Amino acid sequence: MPSPREPLNRQETFETSFRGFFADRFPPLHRYLSRISGDPELAEDVAQETFVRLYRRGVMPDDPAAWLVSVANNLLRDEQRKKSRRLRLISTGKSQPDDVGEAGGPEADLILKERASLVRGVLDTMSQREQQLLILHHEGYSYQEIAVALGVAPTGVGTLLVRATAAFARAFASRSHAPR
Amino acid sequence: MHPDRPRWRAYLDSEMEADEIADLERHLKDCGVCGLVAAELQSDKVSVAEMLGSLEGPASVTTVEDILQSARRPASGRWALIAAMILLGFVTVAGATIATGAFQTIVERIRRPPSADTLEKSPVPDQSPALTGIALETAGTAEIIFLSSQVNGTLTITEGDRSNVDIVATATVPYTVRSGRVTIVNAGTSADYRIIFPRGLHRALVRVADRVLFSRDGSVVRAAVKPDSTGQYVVSLSSSFN
Numbered sequence: 074m075p076s077p078r079e080p081l082n083r084q085e086t087f088e089t090s091f092r093g094f095f096a097d098r099f100p101p102l103h104r105y106l107s108r109i110s111g112d113p114e115l116a117e118d119v120a121q122e123t124f125v126r127l128y129r130r131g132v133m134p135d136d137p138a139a140w141l142v143s144v145a146n147n148l149l150r151d152e153q154r155k156k157s158r159r160l161r162l163i164s165t166g167k168s169q170p171d172d173v174g175e176a177g178g179p180e181a182d183l184i185l186k187e188r189a190s191l192v193r194g195v196l197d198t199m200s201q202r203e204q205q206l207l208i209l210h211h212e213g214y215s216y217q218e219i220a221v222a223l224g225v226a227p228t229g230v231g232t233l234l235v236r237a238t239a240a241f242a243r244a245f246a247s248r249s250h251a252p253r
Numbered sequence: 254m255h256p257d258r259p260r261w262r263a264y265l266d267s268e269m270e271a272d273e274i275a276d277l278e279r280h281l282k283d284c285g286v287c288g289l290v291a292a293e294l295q296s297d298k299v300s301v302a303e304m305l306g307s308l309e310g311p312a313s314v315t316t317v318e319d320i321l322q323s324a325r326r327p328a329s330g331r332w333a334l335i336a337a338m339i340l341l342g343f344v345t346v347a348g349a350t351i352a353t354g355a356f357q358t359i360v361e362r363i364r365r366p367p368s369a370d371t372l373e374k375s376p377v378p379d380q381s382p383a384l385t386g387i388a389l390e391t392a393g394t395a396e397i398i399f400l401s402s403q404v405n406g407t408l409t410i411t412e413g414d415r416s417n418v419d420i421v422a423t424a425t426v427p428y429t430v431r432s433g434r435v436t437i438v439n440a441g442t443s444a445d446y447r448i449i450f451p452r453g454l455h456r457a458l459v460r461v462a463d464r465v466l467f468s469r470d471g472s473v474v475r476a477a478v479k480p481d482s483t484g485q486y487v488v489s490l491s492s493s494f495n
Contacts, residue, residue, distance in 0.1 A: 095317040103313040113310035128324035188307045211305045231259035
């Protein structure tokens with residue numbers, strides 16, 4: 074017969090695993106969302122909401138990392154559709170955070186910003202699926218996690234990665250050699 | 254028969270079982286063509302990783318306690334409502350008219366310099382060209398996060414007899430409001446800020462990057478500096494705090 078203590082133990086166990094999972098998985102999810110959206114603030118919001126939903130679920134999904142990405146992708150898509158929801162106090166002056174890199178002085182900052190802008194431009198030429206695939210892999214997600222998160226066959230992830238990497242390299246070479 | 258590119262890619266990504274790795278490595282020993290393919294794939298992989306690395310943004314400021322607090326709170330939508338009101342306020346700044354009372358308050362603060370009582374003892378210079386701010390209704394708790402330290406800039410924290418949290422800045426700075434938290438995207442800016450919490454607010458927190466500068470939990474107040482003779486906490490937003 075279950076003791077009255079059991080439900081609390083289950084909750085404690087879930088919370089303990091949730092805390093560990095958060096420490097392990099929040100940073101890469103946030104970085105993934107930040108890179109895919111180009112908007113660190115939106116990424117923070119979406120990553121938070123995703124983890125709030127995971128906590129409210131009360132149990133870990135079968136593949137929690139893939140579950141997170143899948144939910145986060147849906148939330149991000151919704152947020153981007155209603156972009157006007159973004160809050161921004163605008164009257165005069167600079168409104169867009171563009172702090173890519175900090176050390177190295179203004180010249181190094183400029184180079185980093187130029188490169189980031191170039192990379193963003195290259196990603197924009199690719200399909201959403203290719204962008205997700207490359208960035209998820211870059212963040213250390215396994216083939217299995219990527220497959221579940223993006224709804225593709227695990228055996229196809231290698232093929233998709235090869236194609237996406239080649240497409241990225243071609244587009245990057247073409248843009249970086251193009252006259253500005 | 255040569256393994257195809259996806260197999261080599263899986264090999265490079267360590268996404269293979271040990272026996273398959275052994276097979277490929279045996280093949281690689283005797284096959285110059287596959288050696289070139291693997292080298293090319295590895296080179297592309299490294300290049301793409303370097304490029305994607307350049308998209309690094311600010312680190313997250315979220316803690317697991319933030320998530321737990323938010324997840325346990327009933328989804329009242331209160332802050333979402335406030336956020337929507339402020340958003341409408343921004344539209345209004347661009348020229349439309351205002352509909353509701355609470356809304357009016359917020360927009361007026363954005364449009365004009367704060368009233369004399371707000372400016373009293375304020376570090377904000379008089380010549381500030383675009384003093385901006387927000388007023389936020391709270392449900393007993395408020396958290397203000399500055400994502401970065403600044404090269405210049407002063408933060409003044411005080412309490413006043415009011416029902417809203419007021420945040421006033423000397424420059425226009427983007428921010429978001431979510432789940433009882435205001436996140437100010439201040440990287441690369443140098444504004445001065447003044448935060449006025451309602452007197453008696455149960456819980457308040459002000460953080461710059463990962464450093465808590467001020468917190469109130471009931472009657473317990475912790476701050477990075479002592480209050481001045483007028484009871485205000487005046488702290489620098491410079492990197493010396495990191």
